[in-house]
Amino acid sequence: ASDRASITVRDILAASPRQLVPQCGYQCISCCRVFPTLWSLKIHIQHSSQEGYSCKVYYRRLKALWEKEHKEQEAASSQG
Numbered sequence: 001a002s003d004r005a006s007i008t009v010r011d012i013l014a015a016s017p018r019q020l021v022p023q024c025g026y027q028c029i030s031c032c033r034v035f036p037t038l039w040s041l042k043i044h045i046q047h048s049s050q051e052g053y054s055c056k057v058y059y060r061r062l063k064a065l066w067e068k069e070h071k072e073q074e075a076a077s078s079q080g
Helices: 009-015 038-046 055-079
Strands: 025-027
Touching: 009 038, 009 055, 025 038, 038 055
Parallel strands: none
Antiparallel strands: none
């Protein structure tokens, strides 16, 4: 189910604290392309396969890993 979860702006920003390139915009941490706005980066991620990139797959996998880690942390804290 989490494999089909949509990538949000929050997910994009959480992916890398150094993602913001102040003079240029936002950098995709998958393909390293720079986009002028966060919205244009999100559109790129959503349509990356049409452009020959696998950025959407990368961000989805990253989000799934975060969700798994979050669940494991919750489970550990409830046991302790």
